Amino acid sequence: MSNMLIKMKVNGTEREVLVEPEDRLLDVLRDDFGFKSPKEGCGTGDCGLCTVLMDGKPVLSCVTPAFQARDREIVTLEGLNDDPLMKNIEASFRDHHAAQCGFCTPAMEIMGYDLLKAKSKPTKEEVKEAISGTLCRCTGYYDIVDAIYDAGGSE
Amino acid sequence: MAVSVENYITELQKKAERGELLYIGQSLKRIDDLEKALGSPIYTNDLIPRNTLYAKLVLSKHPHAWIRSIKVSGAAAHPGVRAVLTYMDVPGINESAAIVPDRPLFAHEKVRSTGDIVAAIVAEKEIRAMEARDLVEVEYDPIKPVFDPIEAMGADAPKIHESGNVAKHMRVAKGNIDAGFNEADVIVENTYKTQFQDAVPMETETAFVVPHDDRLLIIGSMQSPHNTQASVAKVLGWPLERVEVIQAVTGGAFGPKSDETPGDVASIAALGALKTGKPVLMSMDRRESMIAHTKRHPSIIKHRTGVKSDGRLTASRVEIYLNGGAYASLGVMVIIRATFHANGPYEIPNVLNDGYKVYTNDTYAGSFRGFGAPQAIFAAESQMDEIARKLNIDPLDLRLMNMLRPGKRTSTGQLMDDSCGLPECVDAVVRSSDYRKKVAEYSTQSGRVRRGIGMAILHHGNSLGPENNDYAYVYLNVDKHGIIHLGTALTEYGSGAVSGIAQIAASVTGIPLEHFVIDRPDTDKHKESGATVASRVTVIGGNAAKNAAIKLKERVISFAASLLDSNPEKIKLADGYAFSTDNPEKTITWNEIAKRSFKAGVSLDVVGYYIAPKCIWDPDTGVGSPYNQYTFGAAVAEVEVDVETGELKILNFHVAYDVGKVINPAQAIGQIYGGSVQGIGYAVMEELIHVDGRVANPNLKDYYIPTSMDIPDKFIPILIEKPGSMGFHGAKVIAEPPIVLPGPAIRNAILNATGMEINGLPITSEKISMNYAQHE
Numbered sequence: 001m002s003n004m005l006i007k008m009k010v011n012g013t014e015r016e017v018l019v020e021p022e023d024r025l026l027d028v029l030r031d032d033f034g035f036k037s038p039k040e041g042c043g044t045g046d047c048g049l050c051t052v053l054m055d056g057k058p059v060l061s062c063v064t065p066a067f068q069a070r071d072r073e074i075v076t077l078e079g080l081n082d083d084p085l086m087k088n089i090e091a092s093f094r095d096h097h098a099a100q101c102g103f104c105t106p107a108m109e110i111m112g113y114d115l116l117k118a119k120s121k122p123t124k125e126e127v128k129e130a131i132s133g134t135l136c137r138c139t140g141y142y143d144i145v146d147a148i149y150d151a152g153g154s155e
Numbered sequence: 156m157a158v159s160v161e162n163y164i165t166e167l168q169k170k171a172e173r174g175e176l177l178y179i180g181q182s183l184k185r186i187d188d189l190e191k192a193l194g195s196p197i198y199t200n201d202l203i204p205r206n207t208l209y210a211k212l213v214l215s216k217h218p219h220a221w222i223r224s225i226k227v228s229g230a231a232a233h234p235g236v237r238a239v240l241t242y243m244d245v246p247g248i249n250e251s252a253a254i255v256p257d258r259p260l261f262a263h264e265k266v267r268s269t270g271d272i273v274a275a276i277v278a279e280k281e282i283r284a285m286e287a288r289d290l291v292e293v294e295y296d297p298i299k300p301v302f303d304p305i306e307a308m309g310a311d312a313p314k315i316h317e318s319g320n321v322a323k324h325m326r327v328a329k330g331n332i333d334a335g336f337n338e339a340d341v342i343v344e345n346t347y348k349t350q351f352q353d354a355v356p357m358e359t360e361t362a363f364v365v366p367h368d369d370r371l372l373i374i375g376s377m378q379s380p381h382n383t384q385a386s387v388a389k390v391l392g393w394p395l396e397r398v399e400v401i402q403a404v405t406g407g408a409f410g411p412k413s414d415e416t417p418g419d420v421a422s423i424a425a426l427g428a429l430k431t432g433k434p435v436l437m438s439m440d441r442r443e444s445m446i447a448h449t450k451r452h453p454s455i456i457k458h459r460t461g462v463k464s465d466g467r468l469t470a471s472r473v474e475i476y477l478n479g480g481a482y483a484s485l486g487v488m489v490i491i492r493a494t495f496h497a498n499g500p501y502e503i504p505n506v507l508n509d510g511y512k513v514y515t516n517d518t519y520a521g522s523f524r525g526f527g528a529p530q531a532i533f534a535a536e537s538q539m540d541e542i543a544r545k546l547n548i549d550p551l552d553l554r555l556m557n558m559l560r561p562g563k564r565t566s567t568g569q570l571m572d573d574s575c576g577l578p579e580c581v582d583a584v585v586r587s588s589d590y591r592k593k594v595a596e597y598s599t600q601s602g603r604v605r606r607g608i609g610m611a612i613l614h615h616g617n618s619l620g621p622e623n624n625d626y627a628y629v630y631l632n633v634d635k636h637g638i639i640h641l642g643t644a645l646t647e648y649g650s651g652a653v654s655g656i657a658q659i660a661a662s663v664t665g666i667p668l669e670h671f672v673i674d675r676p677d678t679d680k681h682k683e684s685g686a687t688v689a690s691r692v693t694v695i696g697g698n699a700a701k702n703a704a705i706k707l708k709e710r711v712i713s714f715a716a717s718l719l720d721s722n723p724e725k726i727k728l729a730d731g732y733a734f735s736t737d738n739p740e741k742t743i744t745w746n747e748i749a750k751r752s753f754k755a756g757v758s759l760d761v762v763g764y765y766i767a768p769k770c771i772w773d774p775d776t777g778v779g780s781p782y783n784q785y786t787f788g789a790a791v792a793e794v795e796v797d798v799e800t801g802e803l804k805i806l807n808f809h810v811a812y813d814v815g816k817v818i819n820p821a822q823a824i825g826q827i828y829g830g831s832v833q834g835i836g837y838a839v840m841e842e843l844i845h846v847d848g849r850v851a852n853p854n855l856k857d858y859y860i861p862t863s864m865d866i867p868d869k870f871i872p873i874l875i876e877k878p879g880s881m882g883f884h885g886a887k888v889i890a891e892p893p894i895v896l897p898g899p900a901i902r903n904a905i906l907n908a909t910g911m912e913i914n915g916l917p918i919t920s921e922k923i924s925m926n927y928a929q930h931e
Contacts, residue, residue, distance in 0.1 A: 039358070
């Protein structure tokens, strides 16, 4: 086992961290840097709740080795809470009662953000597709789809 | 605010005079939504320190075996390992059972399923604990297992427990079953089967335990902090008061977190914490959770129904065999609800139901949303369509002729009064779906891709009913800033129900919801209030909140009278203001009242208590009134089936639920959406597969739950209000019923589309295409 000192930009701040090859990006974000919004729902890359943005693209941080984030830019929901688009999405989630237990909410909001960045007024079908890899067990998705859809309309 | 205070209050006064309730029936934002929208660190695993210890489980490798020996020295010597725990390390009682004392925390002498916990490793890193699991050496002496519940009831079956393999038998008997069959023109017999379903709360079971002084602090994900406290105290041999349990924000639960698993994770972390003197986190990974926690019981349900040629039901004989897996758990209560609801929402003069919760060597089944109703109603409502087919009458007409309505009696002889909104529910979904036109249109198709429409209806006994005493405490503590801390041991795990009972308190007091916060449930602060199960928060907790709010209002009025130089009889509270009817111009705000009460040394703190009327029923026959009130519901599913590939699309789904009185429409509909989609998963894709007692798909790659692409494009939820006798202004429960109807409604729609009766869940594409191949 060889430890590696790597640099990455996390939520706008340059960070350094010593990682082992087996370390997951999810644990580095949660334990080393204290960003708890990415969640572990399965640990196998199947539920999508650990989703964060790496160089602007959604990745599953539970199956991404931490060293792969070297010299990359990582953004979690904490890093987007002041972003106007994300504020719209968060407000829309609240208006639509789209968070029940709330455990999938950060990942859903990030997937909604990623979609609305690319296309400000998607169809509901496009919203469904965008969140199809992110599992929710409480809402049946309807309120989440409506929340993202409506946040798009208000851009 | 846009209008003047005076005008606004006048409006509210008028509203009160018209008998309208303040804040009720409004989709107010739930109290806890901001922290969730921001992704704040609020769940158990978000709260732990960096350098804690982690526990992982060693599970049994055999479904049924004697344990010859357990050797832990290799695991204990593994780098980073701080403790290895087995039954030898339990200072109190090695038992983690909810009701029937049949389940050890750590396997001792014998394992009865592959979900049995043999040992636990406590290590400095999770990965070290995982590595050390394989170093625990267990010598097994396998015993012949049994996996089929009917086989397990046979005289020669391997004995799983000394007491025999029937964990619980429940009977409902009304009228004379033989006479009922003699009277019948036609007798219809069928057997229905359902599968293991995993609840898959997105957050798995987890507990963090901190030893301090001579006490333990436990923070975890659970439905009942007091049950967790009792489990841990029993295992440690400690008095309850040395164990404090706080429920962290909980990422979904659906039943398993009310059963025995939260006690397991907390007890193991507690033993590890005491052995090492350090805080320990026991957080199940998805695989551990799916193997070791309780699932929905698979069932075999036999129906024999007598019916006159015009469709009138004369007799219903139902036998339910629930595969309980190796332990009783709350399953001994599940079989009670299943047996009470086994005939569906119909008046049938002669009934005989026998329900059995049977031990097998599968992993154990227990509490899960619906609690026996999904299996019972799938069978009962499939049977109704089979009867209709045999008599060649429309399934809707058969239902209309026999179903419960005011003046009719249930299978236990309970009289339905005006609170029975089933006819309104049926009418609503029939209209919404254009059922009559489509059912005729679809019954004569022959192509490869066919459409079908099907329905299912239900009654759902509210809250605990026959299962236990049904009570709750709600505390309203007022601070000097006017913030009202609502405290209760009832837990929030997603539904928003605790926010809903705050809405009831707001309505009663006239103090707006934004002044309320919800305190974390804490065994040191809140009295035991029964587990948060059976969808009981809104009804039972709502009444406790109402009772607390009545007292708070009295105190506020009394104090406000002194501030306004008036008599208490003349003080009114509305939307955060108090005024005297003598001088409505002079108002005082709630914040001012709270501040002044603090300065005056007048406490406004109150506690409300509510216990439901006792349900009277005969334990031998079930006859009587096992539930104080019922929720009613109806669903229509429209599907498109490709009979060759088996591809199934649920085109639209219409549901109506009689919820008595809607407290928060958005949240009620949120339960209907979420429960229905979980029910669609149960209907068409979910199955936790056991092969010789081993779970074949304990992960989310191979166990499918619905994604956003699997939901019907069109979903129409309808709320009906026929007030019940128990809840706030007639409120009834809504969290559980919606999971029940998709299974039979979709099954019956496929029957309408293809003429194929598929009597087992889940109805996967493979099952449809296989059935079609055999059918042709």
